[in-house]
Amino acid sequence: MMGGLTLHLPQFPHSSVHIGLYTSVSNAATIRKELLAGNTRYSYAFVDPRGVLSLAHVLAAVYRALTDMQAGTLRTKTLSSEIVFAFGGTMNIAETLRRFGINDNSDSLLVVKVDTDQMERTNSVWNELEGIIQGTSIPVTDENIEKLTDIETIRKNYKIQQGISLANRSEVTKIVTGAIALRGYL
Template identity: 90%
Template sequence: MTCGLTLRLPQFPHSSVHIGLYTSVTNASTIRKELLAGNTRYAYAFVDPRSVLSLAHLLAAVYRALTDMQAGALRTRTLSSEIVFAFGGTMNIADTLRRFGINDGSDSLLVVKVDTDQVERTDPVWAELDEIIRGTSVPVTDENIEKLTDIETVRKNYKIQQGISLADRSEVTKTVTGAIALRGYL
């Protein structure tokens, strides 16, 4: 049974955001293959949690993707891929999806599904994820996300200089959410 989280962002009251966190994933290559094949059953944002600092960091990417969708400015084909793309600080779609998305060796995943049509689908989302992902669902908390974060991967993906300390997660989260918000404007 999935220990997922469902919430609504105040700016998008008609959209439900479903978030799942999985460890001990054994079928990442199959999931990635289905994503690349365009299988609509896999219409989720599969995010590598090694690059995610907190729930606020994840929600910043979701918010950016929803804002871009509302403005008619999606740069990828789907809202799910736009969520993964939103994590990047550059406009290079392929590079960002490779750095922040699922890869064949992923053994943990943050998974996001956004329903934008006001239909409540909480149970079907979790049931479908339980069928898609072979892994262990864990509660979506900052503590569980932190356990999976690789600070050096965050440093590399966001090009944070070596002299800057990453020990204060709240400060680093502010830095990376700023990069998400400003991508394409600088």
């Protein structure tokens, strides 16, 4: 795996977070079909990167999903689907999965796998993804994520008013991570 990233969050010392970023994906419809069929080989969070601003944005969703899992308040069936759901700022699961998850026409993907007991080895995660995704792996960096972001998708998904500039990524990241953190509390 050329550009995969593996992180350990200090708040979850027994978990590894694996993040991959892919372009030129040609088999999104097949991945989505297998995912919806419940194929356990596809137990990853497949995210449409057009709605992602930065690595901080990704980590906010992962953190929210992990804290909800720890609290016993998952709203979806799996941690992987909870990560996709965590990207949304609303409690509407179906709508959030549709907006942020993989669709049949996705040509780029951000993929997250959280290993909560560190039983999976990093190399096996990347090898498995190479067998699942027909696309080009690129390094997971803010610069590469930014190239795939669609600002109007961000504006629509987070209902950001037209008067607010989306040019300053760090400011917009604060807005969307706040929406992730506060979902269900307001």
